[in-house]
Every structure is written in structure tokens, then in C-alpha cells.
Amino acid sequence: xxxxxxxxxxxxxxxxxxxxxxxxxxxxxxxxxxxxxxxxxxxxxxxxxxxxxxxxxxxxxxxxxxxxxxxxxxxxxxxxxxxxxxxxxxxxxxxxxxxxxxxxxxxxxxxxxxxxxxxxxxxxxxxxxxxxxxxxxxxxxxxxxxxxxxxxxxxxxxxxxxxxxxxxxxxxxxxxxxxxxxxxxxxxxxxxxxxxxxxxxxxxxxxxxxxxxxxxxxxxxxxxxxxxxxxxxxxxxxxxxxxxxxxxxxxxxxxxxxxxxxxxxxxxxxxxxxxxxxxxxxxxxxxxxxxxxxxxxxxxxxxxxxxxxxxxxxxxxxxxxxxxxxxxxxxxxxxxxxxxxxxxxxxxxxxxxxxxxxxxxxxxxxxxxxxxxxxxxxxxxxxxxxxxxxxxxxxxxxxxxxxxxxxxxxxxxxxxxxxxxxxxxxxxxxxxxxxxxxxxxxxxxxxxxxxxxxxxx
Numbered sequence: 001x002x003x004x005x006x007x008x009x010x011x012x013x014x015x016x017x018x019x020x021x022x023x024x025x026x027x028x029x030x031x032x033x034x035x036x037x038x039x040x041x042x043x044x045x046x047x048x049x050x051x052x053x054x055x056x057x058x059x060x061x062x063x064x065x066x067x068x069x070x071x072x073x074x075x076x077x078x079x080x081x082x083x084x085x086x087x088x089x090x091x092x093x094x095x096x097x098x099x100x101x102x103x104x105x106x107x108x109x110x111x112x113x114x115x116x117x118x119x120x121x122x123x124x125x126x127x128x129x130x131x132x133x134x135x136x137x138x139x140x141x142x143x144x145x146x147x148x149x150x151x152x153x154x155x156x157x158x159x160x161x162x163x164x165x166x167x168x169x170x171x172x173x174x175x176x177x178x179x180x181x182x183x184x185x186x187x188x189x190x191x192x193x194x195x196x197x198x199x200x201x202x203x204x205x206x207x208x209x210x211x212x213x214x215x216x217x218x219x220x221x222x223x224x225x226x227x228x229x230x231x232x233x234x235x236x237x238x239x240x241x242x243x244x245x246x247x248x249x250x251x252x253x254x255x256x257x258x259x260x261x262x263x264x265x266x267x268x269x270x271x272x273x274x275x276x277x278x279x280x281x282x283x284x285x286x287x288x289x290x291x292x293x294x295x296x297x298x299x300x301x302x303x304x305x306x307x308x309x310x311x312x313x314x315x316x317x318x319x320x321x322x323x324x325x326x327x328x329x330x331x332x333x334x335x336x337x338x339x340x341x342x343x344x345x346x347x348x349x350x351x352x353x354x355x356x357x358x359x360x361x362x363x364x365x366x367x368x369x370x371x372x373x374x375x376x377x378x379x380x381x382x383x384x385x386x387x388x389x390x391x392x393x394x395x396x397x398x399x400x401x402x403x404x405x406x407x408x409x410x411x412x413x414x415x416x417x418x419x420x421x422x423x424x425x426x427x428x429x430x431x432x433x434x435x436x437x438x439x440x441x442x443x444x445x446x447x448x449x450x451x452x453x454x455x456x457x
Contacts, residue, residue, distance in 0.1 A: 098324035195252030201245030228386035
């Protein structure tokens with residue numbers, strides 16, 4: 001079920017909202033929690049009901065391992081078992097075809113037949129969420145709690161499919177807070193406003209840009225220079241509006257239930273360095289990698305060489321997490337190299353004009369997105385070659401290119417919706433009118449089939 005669909009907006013969400021608060025008022029808070037968990041399983045099962053046992057089995061397994069970690073002082077064995085099974089589960093569904101294809105390609109013959117395993121939606125997100133919980137339980141930083149609350153932590157429907165990645169230390173206290181079970185009209189107003197901004201980003205902006213980006217990447221061998229730039233810039237903006245739109249919808253939906261989820265984007269295309277970009281883009285993933293990969297590998301504690309190595313390996317893993325393909329690994333590797341260069345540049349203490357810093361950063365990010373979007377390495381190289389083949393500039397796509405450049409310029413100066421709301425005296429009549437107008441416009445633009453890009457990761 002899509003957030004940007006009529007069944008979700010006009011049927012699922014009102015029913016779940018009313019059921020949760022009515023159950024909390026007239027039956028019990030525990031019963032209300034159960035209704036929200038059940039609704040989240042329904043939300044997940046709407047895509048493919050056969051994967052509900054997989055999700056529930058993962059929850060039961062990790063909850064059991066977490067209990068063992070809380071119980072035993074020397075619990076490294078349980079941590080290894082827990083993380084090992086989670087990695088194997090994710091590896092089987094996400095990477096089996098990729099590894100078998102790689103072996104076949106290296107040998108030049110079809111040694112293995114590909115099983116073509118279907119990737120269950122959200123498996124990367126609920127695996128990362130629970131793996132972090134196990135690590136914190138091992139560190140004695142995760143307090144024991146009941147099974148139902150743990151189910152809510154993993155399955156709560158706003159974040160289940162595509163994040164943001166949530167942390168138990170931030171969320172579980174909210175799940176059991178008395179205030180969570182009572183309607184808060186300010187949270188409803190704030191939540192609907194943030195949800196509306198996210199919906200507008202997705203259906204009015206991202207879906208329009210998708211047409212331009214898909215056109216370019218569907219015939220990479222015959223692109224003109226203008227078409228290549230439209231494709232690269234179009235996808236750069238599409239991905240931002242699509243994923244940030246989803247994240248804002250998730251934050252807004254959670255607020256309806258008095259839950260505050262972490263911000264996932266902070267105007268990343270305003271960044272003036274690659275380091276700054278990764279502090280603004282997919283912030284919950286960056287924090288997860290820092291706390292559960294980079295620091296455990298040694299972080300910056302063992303000298304500059306180890307720091308650079310750990311940084312590069314972390315980015316390779318981020319690339320592989322996004323998808324089972326060499327283009328994703330290359331994307332992560334390039335970002336790793338750029339981060340290493342950025343850190344060494346800072347040591348030289350050379351200051352450049354802000355405009356140059358921004359321009360170089362944005363150009364590097366856009367080039368990396370070409371590898372991220374392309375079907376294969378050769379396709380990415382074809383797009384990049386076309387972008388510098390200035391003899392093939394044509395007037396046909398110039399209007400689109402100008403539009404995209406203006407959009408990039410606006411993103412560098414306009415605050416994101418979360419920043420706008422934080423600065424405003426919310427709620428006001430002006431905000432309410434703007435929200436209603438944007439919501440009506442967005443609903444009119446909803447398409448029957450318009451999934452979010454991060455569903456594939």
C-alpha cells in the first residue's frame with residue numbers, strides 16, 4: 001500500500017487512526033498498541049501476504065536473541081548468532097543472484113542457474129533496525145521490554161518499508177508514554193502539514209522528473225549532450241524529492257499517533273563538501289553506519305590510515321546495502337574516495353569561495369548518481385561521455401535543462417519543509433490554508449502506480 005494512494009489516504013489511515021485512539025480510550029493502552037501492530041502487519045501484507053511470516057519470524061528471532069543478550073553477562077555468542085542470522089537472511093534474499101551472476105561472469109560460463117529470488121519489501125530497513133537493537137543490547141544499552149512493544153518498534157507502518165531507520169532508545173519510550181494514547185490536535189495539524197509537503201514532493205515534483213530521467217536512461221547509447229544533462233540532473237532531483245518526500249510523509253504520519261521520528265534530510269543539495277553532504281543525506285543511515293560499522297571498525301582511533309580505510313569500507317558497504325549490483329558498489333566506492341580526499345583537503349586548511357565548494361560538491365554528487373541510476377557500468381560511462389560531448393548540444397531539451405537548473409538554484413536557498421515549520425509560528429490560518437491547497441492539488445496528481453524509489457533497496 002502506497003502512502004500516495006487513495007486507499008491509504010481515504011480508507012486505511014482514517015480507520016487505523018480512529019481505531020487506535022478509540023481503543024486506547026475505551027479498552028486499554030495495550031489493546032491500542034495491538035491494533036497498531038496488527039494494522040502495520042496488514043500494511044506490510046498488502047504488498048505480498050506470503051512475506052508476513054518472514055517479517056514475524058525475524059521479529060521473534062531478534063526479540064529472543066535480545067532477551068538472551070540482556071540476561072547474560074558474557075553474551076558475545078548470542079550477538080554473533082543474532083547478527084550472523086540477520087546477515088544471512090539479508091544476503092540470501094538480496095545478494096544470491098548477484099553473487100551467482102558474478103561467479104558465472106568471472107568463469108565465462110553458466111555454472112549456476114539463477115534462482116531469481118524476489119526481494120521482500122523493507123528487508124534492508126527492518127534488518128538494520130533490529131541488528132542495531134542487538135548491538136545495543138550487547139552493550140547493555142537496551143532495556144528489556146515486552147514483545148508487543150518490540151513488535152511495534154519494528155513494524156510501525158510509517159517507517160517499515162523505506163525508513164527512516166529508527167533507534168529503540170528514541171522510539172520505545174514514546175510507544176509506552178501516556179501522552180501517546182491521547183489525541184493531540186497540534187500534533188495532528190503538524191503531522192498533516194508535513195505529510196502534505198512530502199506528498200506534494202512525490203506526486204507533483206518527483207513523478208514529473210521521473211519521466212525525464214527515465215527517457216534519458218532508457219537510450220543511453222544515443223544521448224545528445226543536452227539529453228544526458230537532463231537525465232543526470234533530472235534523476236538527481238527526482239531521487240531527492242522522492243525519498244525526502246517519503247521520509248517527510250513518514251514523519252507526518254507518525255506525528256498523527258504522537259510519535260516523533262528522526263529527520264532524514266537536511267537540505268543535502270546545499271552542502272559545500274562531500275562530508276557535509278553525508279551529514280545531510282539519509283541521515284539515519286549515516287548515523288547507523290557511524291555507530292554500528294565505522295566506530296566498531298576502529299573509527300579514527302588508530303591513525304589517519306586506519307581512519308581512511310574504515311571510511312572507505314563503510315562507504316562500500318553503504319553502496320552494497322543500496323543494491324546488489326556493481327554500479328551501487330562503484331557509487332559507494334567513489335563516495336568513499338571523495339570523502340577521503342575531502343578529509344585530506346581539510347588538513348591542508350585551504351579555503352575556497354563558497355560558490356566553488358558548492359559547485360564542485362554538487363557536480364560530484366550528480367556524477368555519482370549517474371552510476372547509482374544506470375543499469376550497468378557501461379551505461380553510466382555512456383551518459384557521462386554524452387555530458388561532455390558538447391558538439392551534440394541540441395535546442396530540444398534546453399527548456400527542460402533550464403527548468404532543472406532553476407530547480408537546483410531554488411534548492412540551494414529555500415529551507416526544507418521541516419526548517420520552514422520550525423521557523424514559523426505554527427499552526428496559523430496561513431499554514432492551514434496552504435496545507436489544504438497543497439493537499440488537494442497533490443491528491444489530484446496521484447497516479448495509480450507510482451512506487452517510491454527506495455522500495456527497491
